[in-house]
Amino acid sequence: MRKIVLAVATASLAVPLFPAFSQAEGHAYNGRIWQDSHGRYRCKRPDGTVGLIIGGAGGALIGRAIDTKGERATGTIIGAAAGALVGRKIDRSRVKCK
Known part of the structure; x- marks a missing residue:
């Protein structure tokens, strides 16, 4: 067996x-x-997925910290979207081909 x-x-x-x-x-x-x-x-280039996820999480935390009035959902959503776009752009711009 x-x-x-x-x-x-x-x-x-x-x-x-x-x-x-x-x-x-x-x-x-x-x-x-x-x-x-x-x-x-x-x-072979990175597709930006890692930057998208990390940027979205970081942007959500920063957006929530900045938006201190009301329920704070707006700041969290806008921060997550902006952070995801910036994180993806940074991750895709790193090319390590030699």
């Missing part, structure tokens, strides 16, 4: 590797920079 479980676990770890080999045909991949099928060099 132990050998069967180990065999199944090993096979399940090897399965995700096979599609990676078939997708690499015709493309030279070297870490963050690769050459596409047209010969142009491409660079």
